[in-house]
Amino acid sequence: MYLSGALLLCGAVLHGQQAPSGKAFRAGAATSIISPKIGTSNNGNMQDVTIKSIHDETMARSIVLDDGDTRLAIVVSDLCMVSREILDVAKRRASEITKIPAANMLMSATHTHSAGTACGVFQSEPDSEYVKFLSERIADAVIRANHNLAPARIGWGVGNEPSQVFNRRWKMKPGTPIINPFGKEDQVKMNPGIGNPNLLEPSGPTDPELPILSIQTPAGQPIALLANYSLHYVGGVGAGEVSADYYGMFAERMKQMLSAEGQDPAFVAIMSNGTSGNINNVNFGGKLTAPAKPYEKMRAVANVVAAEAFKVYQNIKYQDWVSLSSVQKEITLGVRKPAADEVTRAKDIIAKAKKPVMTSMEEIYAKETMAMKDYPDQVKLILQAFRIGDLAITAIPCEVFVEIGLDIKKRSPFKPTFSISLANGYNGYLPTPEHHKLGGYETWRAKSSYLEVDASAKITESLFELLGKLKTVNP
Ligand SMILES: [Zn+2]
Structure with a gap:
């Protein structure tokens, strides 16, 4: 046994556990x-x-x-x-x-x-x-x-x-617009770029x-x-x-x-x-x-x-x-499902995209929106x-x-x-x-x-x- 009798007698603080016999x-x-x-x-x-x-x-x-x-x-x-x-x-x-x-x-x-x-x-x-x-x-x-x-x-x-x-998520200096693929504004930017002058x-x-x-x-x-x-x-x-x-x-x-x-x-x-x-x-x-x-x-x-x-x-x-x-x-x-107007926007973006591979961020997230609609x-x-x-x-x-x-x-x-x-x-x-x-x-x-x-x-x-x-x- 690791927890020897000698250690116990010394009154050492023991963090180990005694194995049940056998x-x-x-x-x-x-x-x-x-x-x-x-x-x-x-x-x-x-x-x-x-x-x-x-x-x-x-x-x-x-x-x-x-x-x-x-x-x-x-x-x-x-x-x-x-x-x-x-x-x-x-x-x-x-x-x-x-x-x-x-x-x-x-x-x-x-x-x-x-x-x-x-x-x-x-x-x-x-x-x-x-x-x-x-x-x-x-x-x-x-x-x-x-x-x-x-x-x-x-x-x-x-x-x-x-x-x-x-x-990797940075707040940017006031006045730096951060537009996401849903056409809305974010308050932080992931991977903003090393040495970006707008980093806050x-x-x-x-x-x-x-x-x-x-x-x-x-x-x-x-x-x-x-x-x-x-x-x-x-x-x-x-x-x-x-x-x-x-x-x-x-x-x-x-x-x-x-x-x-x-x-x-x-x-x-x-x-x-x-x-x-x-x-x-x-x-x-x-x-x-x-x-x-x-x-x-x-x-x-x-x-x-x-x-x-x-x-x-x-x-x-x-x-x-x-x-x-x-x-x-x-x-x-619960799952964050897209609202009806978000699905309509996604459909419009996909209709204009070159298929089958989605290339722009807007297209990629439009496709994701359509997938999430059916989740x-x-x-x-x-x-x-x-x-x-x-x-x-x-x-x-x-x-x-x-x-x-x-x-x-x-x-x-x-x-x-x-x-x-x-x-x-x-x-x-x-x-x-x-x-x-x-x-x-x-x-x-x-x-x-x-x-x-x-x-x-x-x-x-x-x-x-x-x-x-x-x-x-x-x-
Ligand atoms: Zn990841």
Whole structure:
């Protein structure tokens, strides 16, 4: 036992938990390649891109944890977003084989913009063969991690890396008109351009925290590492090339830094997306620099973030056993449907457009308006919370604004707490009601932004209810 009698006699403050007799902590990790076929669709842009080559393999990266009673699975896939349908099928298959309940599986997308399409957004639609392949391969990541279960210890820490995160929504100087594709005026501009003379100030904060969860063998050999950082993605790939973006490069870098290459079973590092709906890697208030070569910037970001992760890693204190629990809830939220006059305007714009590909922003959003006209009035979303000892993870199926994640961290009964976004499905951007008032890209009604204006308040309230339940399980 890690919590020795000697320590207890010394009166040390103990954060570890005593394993109930006969219970052992185990963990397993694995990856499963999910790279799409050449010639199929890549989403993440307003026009579809056809995949020409694979720069680096995209993967579903999985960790399974077992406290002797409860097993949890976390899978983070190199996808821009992934539909609930694909993940529900993956959970069913993984559950049948591993007996881990589907509600104990957290499955998310990293938000790399250079992967196979796994969800219909803008002018990209998933390839039906790829959808089937993905469900199987994401399930396989869990099944393989479960197969690798072995005695383990666990620990965590929280780093701080402010240099790679910037709020991308800016307020502009008075008198700077910001007209959106619906012909109306916004109060903020996304990606306003570096050195734009009309910049006033960013419209919100950033979250520089870098939580790290580390899992090792009892002898201290690395098994897996899960990180979480609130950065949308980096981008900058070769034309038509598939890449896991900085998420994949972070995973590789951690493997090198931990001297965990060539292990059997293989060490798995994972970078999950925090709450980065309005955060990117571009310092708009800074100076213009020479354009980077493909992959140069994402590698630089991965190296900086991995260096901070390594600093945290070296000070992690491990526990031989912690309790695990999960709670999940399905909630119903309203959809922002277009009004009759908005549909009429959209029809007029489409009638004049050159088809089939919509090219101008007005045309693209007119097409989105027509798609949203036929959307259901309400949608169901999965919200989930995992407890790992005194640490909590919340999972939200959206591109979550940073203010929401900061609020959850601040008010959560668990320290630390972090959120994994784009999890268990995809329901578009999640701005706060205040940001809806400001307008801007992330609020523009589309398949990538359609939840009711108060969605974030309802989601946060439900998540606190879930965290409260986890707290009463084992206070
Ligand atoms: Zn996005």
